[in-house]
Amino acid sequence: MKIIINLIIASFISTLLFFTNSSAEEKIKIGLIIPLSGENKEIGESILNATRLAINKINDSKILIIPRDTKSDPQVTYEVAKELYALGVKIIIGPIFNQNLKYLDELNKIIFLSLSNKILDNPKNVISAGINAVSQINTIKKFQKKEKIERSLLLIPQIDYKNEIEKAVRETKINLKDTFIYDTDPTILTSQISKFTRYPQRKQNLQDEINRIKNSNDLNKEKKIKNLEKRDTLGGINFDSVIIADFDESLKSVTTSLLYSDISGARIKYITLNQWFDESLLADKSLQPIYFPSINKKNFDIFSNEYSEIYKKKPNQISFLSYDIIGLVYYLLYKNNFVLDDKLFYKKNKFKGKVGIFEINKNKISHILNFYVAENNNFKKIF
Numbered sequence: 001m002k003i004i005i006n007l008i009i010a011s012f013i014s015t016l017l018f019f020t021n022s023s024a025e026e027k028i029k030i031g032l033i034i035p036l037s038g039e040n041k042e043i044g045e046s047i048l049n050a051t052r053l054a055i056n057k058i059n060d061s062k063i064l065i066i067p068r069d070t071k072s073d074p075q076v077t078y079e080v081a082k083e084l085y086a087l088g089v090k091i092i093i094g095p096i097f098n099q100n101l102k103y104l105d106e107l108n109k110i111i112f113l114s115l116s117n118k119i120l121d122n123p124k125n126v127i128s129a130g131i132n133a134v135s136q137i138n139t140i141k142k143f144q145k146k147e148k149i150e151r152s153l154l155l156i157p158q159i160d161y162k163n164e165i166e167k168a169v170r171e172t173k174i175n176l177k178d179t180f181i182y183d184t185d186p187t188i189l190t191s192q193i194s195k196f197t198r199y200p201q202r203k204q205n206l207q208d209e210i211n212r213i214k215n216s217n218d219l220n221k222e223k224k225i226k227n228l229e230k231r232d233t234l235g236g237i238n239f240d241s242v243i244i245a246d247f248d249e250s251l252k253s254v255t256t257s258l259l260y261s262d263i264s265g266a267r268i269k270y271i272t273l274n275q276w277f278d279e280s281l282l283a284d285k286s287l288q289p290i291y292f293p294s295i296n297k298k299n300f301d302i303f304s305n306e307y308s309e310i311y312k313k314k315p316n317q318i319s320f321l322s323y324d325i326i327g328l329v330y331y332l333l334y335k336n337n338f339v340l341d342d343k344l345f346y347k348k349n350k351f352k353g354k355v356g357i358f359e360i361n362k363n364k365i366s367h368i369l370n371f372y373v374a375e376n377n378n379f380k381k382i383f
Contacts, residue, residue, distance in 0.1 A: 027064040031084040031092035036069035043316050050319035054326035078103035133168035135367040139293035141174045151177040152241045157184050165245045190257045199261040202233035232262040241269040255287040276317045281374040289375035299354040324353035
């Protein structure tokens with residue numbers, strides 16, 4: 001009888017050890033779909049390298065990243081995602097570009113964490129993890145309150161992300177005096193900005209005042225005329241800031257047109273969107289100071305230095321985001337006892353990453369960002 005009982009106990013322990021070992025060896029598979037060939041190959045490789053850095057930091061053998069090449073093609077993106085699902089993958093980081101989301105709604109049992117910052121018209125199973133317009137406008141709204149800015153003009157270029165900005169304005173309820181849509185053609189742009197800044201009228205005001213003083217009996221009229229002739233315009237403006245939803249050379253075209261219309265950073269505050277600490281902002285003194293929301297610069301610099309030391313080249317900006325997303329997924333899995341289900345991104349959560357604070361709620365991700373000013377050859381943190 002004792003022998004039978006011992007055999008039963010031994011069998012039970014053996015079975016328990018089998019299931020324990022099976023559980024320990026079971027991997028949580030996470031897909032990574034990025035361009036590893038073609039014109040966007042360097043972006044994809046940078047993301048892959050950043051992902052490796054993040055996995056090394058986490059140092060948990062349960063997590064297995066399976067990368068696949070999308071070739072920046074929507075059909076290929078669909079095919080590799082389908083292949084990953086057949087391997088047991090239920091969550092995929094990527095794709096990068098919004099156009100590659102085209103067929104992913106057909107794979108509705110997979111959660112996709114897109115690296116794009118666009119949130120309009122995404123499939124229901126795609127969660128945008130990029131620094132979206134809502135997060136940026138919310139941060140600008142915080143700056144408005146801090147600086148007591150009450151009369152902001154919003155300038156939006158007539159290009160593809162216009163609808164994203166307009167949605168963000170509605171959702172955040174940011175305080176705006178007016179909104180203008182402008183043409184990116186510099187010749188048309190200058191005319192449009194001249195019109196809404198009332199430049200011709202202010203120019204005429206100046207000439208009228210000079211003529212009035214010339215025809216007056218004022219004893220100091222020569223001195224007053226001389227001072228007026230140093231000016232470009234005369235008369236107030238009815239806004240205290242401009243929010244320019246633009247980047248790169250197009251952003252500089254807008255600020256140049258504003259300067260031409262005698263609207264400088266000394267008179268109003270220039271505010272723009274996340275510029276990823278574009279060094280050219282520091283080189284152009286005419287548009288300074290210019291304010292913008294962004295990721296945490298100190299952490300970005302640390303990441304960039306570590307990445308450069310290992311891989312001997314600079315990382316792409318999106319790779320910094322992908323580094324954090326690995327941490328975010330691991331954090332949510334840990335809180336969910338490593339159960340990967342469709343509620344993983346539904347519950348309200350916060351995650352403090354290197355980029356900033358991620359806010360997760362109802363399959364949406366937003367970011368609590370920092371705010372900076374480019375001025376005097378430096379990026380200075382405001383908050």
